Amino acid sequence: MTIIDEEIKKRTQRNHAEDSNLIGEGGYISPDENLWNDILTAVVLKKPVLLKGPTGAGKTKLAESVSDLFQQPIQSINCSVDLDAEALLGFKTLVQRDGQSAIEFVEGPVVTAMKHGHILYIDEINMAKAETLPILHSALDYRRMLTNPFTGEVIQAHPDFSVMAAINEGYIGTSPMNEALKNRFISYPIPYLSGEQLRGLWDREFPDADPKLKTFMLNLAGDLMKQVENGLMSEEAASIRSLLDATALAMHIDTLRAVRYAIAEKLDDESERNLLMDLANTWRK
Ligand SMILES: Nc1ncnc2c1ncn2[C@@H]1O[C@H](COP(=O)(O)OP(=O)(O)OP(=O)(O)O)[C@@H](O)[C@H]1O
Known part of the structure; x- marks a missing residue:
């Protein structure tokens, strides 16, 4: 039994869905016999995965297929120059409760994914400004934790928390990824099928x-x-x-x-x- 089989078995048992067909219809088709398994291996080993490929090559479909397979919801972030820490982590807002005003923190995709063990999918990661993403460094390496600057909360990631990111290197408006950020990912070229x-x-x-x-x-x-x-x-x-x-x-x-x-x-x-x-x-x- 491979580590991928073990992980599927573990999650299936935990979710009491032994009879369900784990690979949903319309899943990702691997361009060769290794790529899909090699990516799953990194996900199971809790390594952040970077999918590098041109537009329309199936990067998003691949992340959705991992989500189907491991029964793990996806939290998505679409990067742009406007992306800021609040879009990643969340923001404070004023709410009315029992006739009283109170300040509450609305969790962003990173915090939700870390706490609940979801897949964090960071699309077009090279479209974000260089200074925005380093806030994620500690969540992406062996520490798997993050201190939320808006609340002071120290968040230790759920054991299932996984990160997948996509990059289209030739795309106009992108900038080279910061080396320290890139270094935290295992990178896979995603070619067009043929x-x-x-x-x-x-x-x-x-x-x-x-x-x-x-x-x-x-x-x-x-x-x-x-x-x-x-x-x-x-x-x-x-x-x-x-x-x-x-x-x-x-x-x-x-x-x-x-x-x-x-x-x-x-x-x-x-x-x-x-x-x-x-x-x-x-x-x-
Ligand atoms: N290898 C593949 N297996 C299954 N579907 C694929 C594959 N390659 C492309 N597709 C299909 O092509 C379409 C585009 O795929 P997708 O949106 O995942 O591309 P992408 O690489 O994320 O593109 P972009 O970089 O523009 O976001 C989808 O309908 C997807 O199902």
């Missing part, structure tokens, strides 16, 4: 689609990946999210128009848009 795994995702998401449409989209996806690898197209051209959207649209409107709206029009460069539509045209013939 080959058999991509076909598996299409079979699951579009069981009723015309097989010709599926083949068209999978061929186009393969072409787009090659263009990205050869540096002829920006990475997001092969986004799985866009390809899924194009397929869903193409079940109702002309395939090339679907590809234009869901994939090509998102690209800033006109020559890339034209190349993409030329490729799509080739597969249509």
